[in-house]
Amino acid sequence: MPEIAEVETVRNTLKQKILHKKIKKIDIYYDKIIESNVDDFKKNLINEEFIDIKRKGKWLIFETNKYYLLSHLRMEGKYFIKDQDEEIAKHEHIVFTFNDDTTLRYHDTRKFGRMNLIKKEEIDKVECLTKQGLEPLDKDLNANYLLDKFKNKKLPIKTVLLDQTIISGLGNIYANEVLFYAHVNPLKEAQKLTKEECELIVKGSNEIIKEAIKMGGTTIKSYTSSLGVTGRFQQKLKVHKKEGEPCFRCKTPIKNIKVGGRSTYYCPNCQK
DNA sequence: AGTGCGACCCGAACGC
DNA sequence: TGCGTTCGGGTCGCAC
Numbered sequence: 001m002p003e004i005a006e007v008e009t010v011r012n013t014l015k016q017k018i019l020h021k022k023i024k025k026i027d028i029y030y031d032k033i034i035e036s037n038v039d040d041f042k043k044n045l046i047n048e049e050f051i052d053i054k055r056k057g058k059w060l061i062f063e064t065n066k067y068y069l070l071s072h073l074r075m076e077g078k079y080f081i082k083d084q085d086e087e088i089a090k091h092e093h094i095v096f097t098f099n100d101d102t103t104l105r106y107h108d109t110r111k112f113g114r115m116n117l118i119k120k121e122e123i124d125k126v127e128c129l130t131k132q133g134l135e136p137l138d139k140d141l142n143a144n145y146l147l148d149k150f151k152n153k154k155l156p157i158k159t160v161l162l163d164q165t166i167i168s169g170l171g172n173i174y175a176n177e178v179l180f181y182a183h184v185n186p187l188k189e190a191q192k193l194t195k196e197e198c199e200l201i202v203k204g205s206n207e208i209i210k211e212a213i214k215m216g217g218t219t220i221k222s223y224t225s226s227l228g229v230t231g232r233f234q235q236k237l238k239v240h241k242k243e244g245e246p247c248f249r250c251k252t253p254i255k256n257i258k259v260g261g262r263s264t265y266y267c268p269n270c271q272k
Numbered sequence: 273a274g275t276g277c278g279a280c281c282c283g284a285a286c287g288c
Numbered sequence: 289t290g291c292g293t294t295c296g297g298g299t300c301g302c303a304c
Contacts, residue, residue, distance in 0.1 A: 110281045
């Protein structure tokens with residue numbers, strides 16, 4: 001489940017592997033990953049090269065001279081670098097072949113990921129990017145920003161933290177961890193959070209994401225011919241998937257409930 | 273407008 | 289052992 005830290009790690013890793021190589025072929029084995037026109041996708045990217053990889057929230061942005069290729073990994077999307085002659089593995093849906101006979105392969109067991117090819121001049125009009133809120137590490141993310149965004153929101157804070165238009169890049173795991181850090185009950189109405197709680201949410205998301213990016217950076221699995229990226233921040237988790245285990249702080253058993261249909265873990269004693 | 277929920281997927285975990 | 293069923297996870301789109 002790639003969240004912002006893993007997307008950042010993928011970005012950094014791929015940048016060292018695929019920039020400035022001419023794309024000579026694109027094979028697409030599952031069309032629905034690509035939201036824009038599939039024929040145009042191939043036609044427009046062939047003979048181009050990726051000149052940079054950027055990121056906004058959980059979106060990866062591959063830059064060419066004329067286009068941006070937007071890629072969202074959703075839950076299980078991964079990229080691998082392999083030689084051209086290696087067999088296509090199960091769940092490899094999109095394969096870019098470069099002129100040096102290496103390939104960039106998009107692998108996604110659940111087929112939930114999405115790609116979108118847009119002309120560069122359209123970048124300011126693409127809603128999936130323009131609607132993103134501030135990132136956890138953005139210095140403009142502060143308690144007043146959150147108080148304003150939480151105003152009139154009757155939804156549980158846990159649900160609101162997953163809203164990418166408020167904080168961009170927090171997923172289910174981090175939302176659980178941030179609320180534990182901030183001592184906030186996941187069911188509390190967002191509009192009822194105090195300034196102090198918002199400050200803790202800012203501090204918590206900042207520290208947790210920073211740590212996760214650091215972990216992501218140390219857990220890249222490299223192979224001679226392929227490269228996958230997985231995060232190991234699970235070692236640092238305090239509540240996520242810890243149902244029944246004693247709370248890190250007070251030893252009370254961690255609870256698991258559904259909030260807005262999403263599994264939510266918290267300490268009933270620390271997060272009243 | 274804000275909110276709630278099913279759909280999209282498929283492997284793992286579970287029940288029998 | 290081998291079936292069938294349930295669940296999860298991010299985001300979108302539709303219904304209310």
